[in-house]
Amino acid sequence: MKTNDFVLAVEGLTVSFDGFKAVNDLSLYVDEGEIRVIIGPNGAGKTTVLDLICGRTKSTSGSIKFRDKELTKMSEHQIVHAGVGRKFQNPSIYEDLTVFENLELSYPKGRSVFGALFFRRDQAVINQVKAIAESIFLADLLDKPAGLLSHGQKQWLEIGMLLIQEPDLLMLDEPVAGMSVAERKKTAELLKRITKGRSVVVIEHDMQFAEEIADRVTVLHQGQVLSEGSMERVQNDPKVIEVYLGH
Amino acid sequence: MFAEYSASELTAIFAMQGFAGLILFSVLVLMALGLAIIFGQMGVINMAHGEFMILGAYITYLTSNVFAEYLPSLFVGYFFVAMILAFGVTFLLGMAVEWGLIRFLYKRPLDTLLATWGLSLILQQLYRTIFGAREVGVSLPDWMMGSYALTDIIEVPINGIFVMILTLVIALGVYWLMYKSGWGRQVRAVVQNRPMASAVGINTEKVDRVTFGLGCGIAGIAGSAFTMIGSTGPTSGQLYIVDTFLVVVFGGAQSLLGTIASAFSISQAQSTMEFFLSGSMAKVLTLLFVVGILMLRPQGLFAMKIRH
Amino acid sequence: MMHSLKQIFPRHDLIAFAILAAILAIVFPLTMDIFRLNLVGKYLTYAFVALGLVLCWGYGGILSLGQGIFFGLGGYCMAMFLKLEASSPENTAIQSTPGIPDFMDWNQLTELPWFWEPFHSLPFTLFAVIAVPTVFAFFIGVAMFKRRVGGVYFAIITQAIAAILTILIIGQQGFTGGVNGITDLRTFLGWDIRTDSAKYLLYFVNLVLLFICLVIAQCVRKNKLGRILVAMRVREERVRFSGYDVSNFKIFVFCLGALFSALGGAMFTLQVGFMSPTFVGIVPSIEMVILCAVGGRLSILGAIYGALLVNFAKTSFSETFPELWLFAMGALFISVVLFFPNGLASLYQEYVLPWIKARFKPRVKTKPEAKVESKAKPQPELSEATDDSANLPAGARYEN
Numbered sequence: 001m002k003t004n005d006f007v008l009a010v011e012g013l014t015v016s017f018d019g020f021k022a023v024n025d026l027s028l029y030v031d032e033g034e035i036r037v038i039i040g041p042n043g044a045g046k047t048t049v050l051d052l053i054c055g056r057t058k059s060t061s062g063s064i065k066f067r068d069k070e071l072t073k074m075s076e077h078q079i080v081h082a083g084v085g086r087k088f089q090n091p092s093i094y095e096d097l098t099v100f101e102n103l104e105l106s107y108p109k110g111r112s113v114f115g116a117l118f119f120r121r122d123q124a125v126i127n128q129v130k131a132i133a134e135s136i137f138l139a140d141l142l143d144k145p146a147g148l149l150s151h152g153q154k155q156w157l158e159i160g161m162l163l164i165q166e167p168d169l170l171m172l173d174e175p176v177a178g179m180s181v182a183e184r185k186k187t188a189e190l191l192k193r194i195t196k197g198r199s200v201v202v203i204e205h206d207m208q209f210a211e212e213i214a215d216r217v218t219v220l221h222q223g224q225v226l227s228e229g230s231m232e233r234v235q236n237d238p239k240v241i242e243v244y245l246g247h
Numbered sequence: 248m249f250a251e252y253s254a255s256e257l258t259a260i261f262a263m264q265g266f267a268g269l270i271l272f273s274v275l276v277l278m279a280l281g282l283a284i285i286f287g288q289m290g291v292i293n294m295a296h297g298e299f300m301i302l303g304a305y306i307t308y309l310t311s312n313v314f315a316e317y318l319p320s321l322f323v324g325y326f327f328v329a330m331i332l333a334f335g336v337t338f339l340l341g342m343a344v345e346w347g348l349i350r351f352l353y354k355r356p357l358d359t360l361l362a363t364w365g366l367s368l369i370l371q372q373l374y375r376t377i378f379g380a381r382e383v384g385v386s387l388p389d390w391m392m393g394s395y396a397l398t399d400i401i402e403v404p405i406n407g408i409f410v411m412i413l414t415l416v417i418a419l420g421v422y423w424l425m426y427k428s429g430w431g432r433q434v435r436a437v438v439q440n441r442p443m444a445s446a447v448g449i450n451t452e453k454v455d456r457v458t459f460g461l462g463c464g465i466a467g468i469a470g471s472a473f474t475m476i477g478s479t480g481p482t483s484g485q486l487y488i489v490d491t492f493l494v495v496v497f498g499g500a501q502s503l504l505g506t507i508a509s510a511f512s513i514s515q516a517q518s519t520m521e522f523f524l525s526g527s528m529a530k531v532l533t534l535l536f537v538v539g540i541l542m543l544r545p546q547g548l549f550a551m552k553i554r555h
Numbered sequence: 556m557m558h559s560l561k562q563i564f565p566r567h568d569l570i571a572f573a574i575l576a577a578i579l580a581i582v583f584p585l586t587m588d589i590f591r592l593n594l595v596g597k598y599l600t601y602a603f604v605a606l607g608l609v610l611c612w613g614y615g616g617i618l619s620l621g622q623g624i625f626f627g628l629g630g631y632c633m634a635m636f637l638k639l640e641a642s643s644p645e646n647t648a649i650q651s652t653p654g655i656p657d658f659m660d661w662n663q664l665t666e667l668p669w670f671w672e673p674f675h676s677l678p679f680t681l682f683a684v685i686a687v688p689t690v691f692a693f694f695i696g697v698a699m700f701k702r703r704v705g706g707v708y709f710a711i712i713t714q715a716i717a718a719i720l721t722i723l724i725i726g727q728q729g730f731t732g733g734v735n736g737i738t739d740l741r742t743f744l745g746w747d748i749r750t751d752s753a754k755y756l757l758y759f760v761n762l763v764l765l766f767i768c769l770v771i772a773q774c775v776r777k778n779k780l781g782r783i784l785v786a787m788r789v790r791e792e793r794v795r796f797s798g799y800d801v802s803n804f805k806i807f808v809f810c811l812g813a814l815f816s817a818l819g820g821a822m823f824t825l826q827v828g829f830m831s832p833t834f835v836g837i838v839p840s841i842e843m844v845i846l847c848a849v850g851g852r853l854s855i856l857g858a859i860y861g862a863l864l865v866n867f868a869k870t871s872f873s874e875t876f877p878e879l880w881l882f883a884m885g886a887l888f889i890s891v892v893l894f895f896p897n898g899l900a901s902l903y904q905e906y907v908l909p910w911i912k913a914r915f916k917p918r919v920k921t922k923p924e925a926k927v928e929s930k931a932k933p934q935p936e937l938s939e940a941t942d943d944s945a946n947l948p949a950g951a952r953y954e955n
Contacts, residue, residue, distance in 0.1 A: 075800070076796060080795075080796055086796050088793070092793040093790070093793070094785070095789065097782060104782075105782060105783060105797060106797045108798060110779055111798050111800075113804055116778065119780075161793075161797065165798060290707075292707050292711075351893060356706060357618045357707065357710060358892045360618070361841075362888060362893065368885035368888065369886065370885075372881035485838075489718045492711045493711070527723070527725065530722055531719055531723050538712055538715055538716060538719070541708075542699065542702065545699075545704040
């Protein structure tokens with residue numbers, strides 16, 4: 001199979017922690033512009049897969065190709081520069097800084113030490129920050145310390161911090177966890193809007209939400225792909241039903 | 248550099264330096280065991296660890312004086328009484344320090360480091376005020392003096408053998424306590440998952456306090472043993488603290504076996520080099536070697552790979 | 556340009572800088588005799604170190620317990636130059652080998668070691684004062700931070716390096732002057748540094764250098780770099796996933812701290828007239844941390860006040876109750892950590908500032924050292940746990 005048709009091609013990926021294989025010979029292909037939702041029971045290795053792709057965890061063997069660049073040998077920031085953005089499960093933002101500064105820090109300019117030292121907050125930066133803040137519903141809160149935002153707003157801020165990096169591949173770990181119904185609706189809207197022209201990998205527990213946004217679904221179980229395809233197909237796969245409802 | 252010695256002389260040199268290394272190893276192990284428990288299990292840096300050790304040494308010194316003065320007939324066995332006292336006092340002081348200081352700082356390891364440094368300064372000055380600035384030594388009972396001749400040229404001092412046996416007993420005791428006893432299971436449970444341990448009914452605060460006290464108590468015993476082979480001054484503890492931390496970090500903080508292995512390699516390297524180089528260069532080279540290795544392998548010699 | 560100047564120096568910071576400058580450059584010289592002023596000058600050389608620690612530890616979350624290394628290296632480089640000048644063949648004619656420093660002669664050395672040779676040259680010396688400590692810090696930084704060693708491990712290893720360097724200096728008497736250090740320094744390019752007028756001048760040179768460092772620190776702090784450091788201290792991982800190579804930022808700030816310390820060390824040698832291993836080892840290094848902690852680990856001006864205050868206290872204690880000083884110092888370590896984690900700066904912010912505000916409402920708007928991060932969270936240092944826990948053995952985090 002030629003790998004360059006895919007944005008992301010994971011092949012034979014394995015990672016073991018003291019002999020325990022959290023991810024075991026896993027292969028996964030994500031198309032250009034596709035929204036892929038990864039589901040699976042607790043401990044299936046979902047977050048570990050994202051960790052491996054974005055370089056947070058080093059794989060034991062296997063390859064991860066992003067647009068033909070091998071990610072397994074790259075460090076986190078290089079992977080980000082290559083165009084992969086990652087949102088964490090618990091909102092990971094800079095509580096001590098304002099919303100504006102949070103977004104500004106994520107703006108892809110002045111990323112080296114001296115670049116940062118001589119970074120100027122010019123009009124382009126300000127405009128871009130404002131535009132992103134608008135889209136994540138935080139335009140009125142730019143000067144507020146991020147620590148004072150609500151849980152849902154923090155999730156949006158982190159999504160905004162990803163957006164301003166303009167990644168080609170977005171990876172979101174449970175983006176609606178802990179959100180109110182109203183916030184969830186807005187988030188679904190936001191995700192649909194921002195995923196245009198991007199490839200997205202989402203980990204989600206909420207089946208309804210997954211169904212709403214997914215192009216295709218991958219079910220992980222014990223570090224391996226159990227089933228893959230449309231939501232409907234996956235839901236009717238006897239192996240999946242066995243894992244979720246069996247025992 | 249070996250040319251001027253004959254083969255049998257060389258063997259003897261290595262054997263005796265090796266034995267000197269074994270004594271250093273014993274002291275390092277005793278000091279490091281307490282630290283490994285406190286740092287490895289609790290993640291707390293106790294910069295006053297050396298002062299706890301010295302407290303044990305001073306208690307031994309006091310006990311030996313009391314026995315010499317009032318119970319000369321029992322002087323042969325004073326050391327065992329001293330050791331128990333040393334453990335008891337440092338254990339209680341350790342618990343008090345945990346209660347009054349450490350427990351407020353669990354989430355701020357760097358601040359703990361500074362606070363315990365402050366504690367070490369206070370203890371040092373306290374020792375100086377009470378015992379004077381001069382080093383004090385204990386008089387050994389007769390049976391611990393002299394040496395045992397292995398061959399005609401290799402002799403080993405008896406107090407050294409005693410310290411080594413003591414170390415072995417305590418190391419085995421700590422191993423049993425941490426890995427075989429119910430209490431050790433509680434400690435490890437708290438280390439791995441504090442909220443969960445608390446949820447299943449473990450009194451985590453008490454476990455912390457006793458763990459810290461135990462680490463300090465072992466330092467007290469180390470101090471007791473220390474009097475067998477050297478004299479004690481108010482700042483003697485500080486001399487060892489860096490070495491001891493390196494031992495623990497080098498071994499991989501959570502592994503008791505690692506602590507012992509690293510104490511062994513550090514002490515052997517140093518005492519063997521000491522014969523050929525000046526003492527200070529031997530120490531510099533040993534420490535450089537350890538720091539160098541730590542830069543290559545920061546997790547230490549024996550470390551687990553952990554999933555995020 | 557005006558725009559960015561104003562960003563870096565808001566009005567309240569300018570006022571605070573001006574007040575400090577007035578105290579150090581006008582009040583002290585007018586009210587103190589040269590003996591006391593020289594003492595202040597000595598204290599201010601420690602302030603360089605404390606300033607570097609504010610950036611490294613307060614902002615970057617990297618606690619180095621080995622800043623004495625850099626203070627010492629800077630000081631020794633300067634001392635080597637001065638010693639060579641003091642050891643001219645005429646001055647050392649009574650030695651068995653004239654023309655080499657006295658301690659070398661005492662240790663039976665018959666010629667100058669090769670690494671001493673370049674210190675005949677002043678330009679080389681000035682270059683070495685800056686370059687040697689910075690390059691050394693760079694190597695330590697690369698070795699440690701590229702491998703993600705941080706938190707308490709970094710603290711212990713820097714401490715070990717300080718210990719190694721001290722043992723080396725003391726052990727290699729013939730090359731370094733041993734435990735006494737390099738003493739009996741007299742002239743700087745023929746100009747006698749022991750006279751009162753020289754001491755006055757050196758005090759002001761020291762002050763100018765200190766303010767240059769302060770301005771650099773202020774630029775770093777107010778710049779994007781400063782915000783990245785704050786962000787890194789709290790959420791190192793997020794910074795990485797925003798596309799920054801975190802280790803480079805740590806290396807930079809560690810090198811900057813080393814550079815500041817080295818300048819302090821060189822000025823110490825010039826003002827006090829000697830350099831010895833007592834300023835290199837574990838004890839002085841950790842004492843410098845307390846200067847920074849007393850002033851407030853997030854306050855660059857606090858570092859200066861902290862250095863002055865603690866050292867004034869130390870001197871007056873040592874003069875009157877020498878045995879009490881260690882008790883006081885120990886208590887200071889404990890209380891500053893337990894009760895005032897943000898040092899004098901937080902006391903100022905909580906008590907003095909409201910009082911000033913109440914009196915001069917329209918004029919002073921905010922506290923000179925007001926910082927977003929300390930407002931947002933009452934105890935920002937709690938967040939240290941985030942990056943430290945990554946390096947701690949305890950707690951295998953297991954989430955999926």
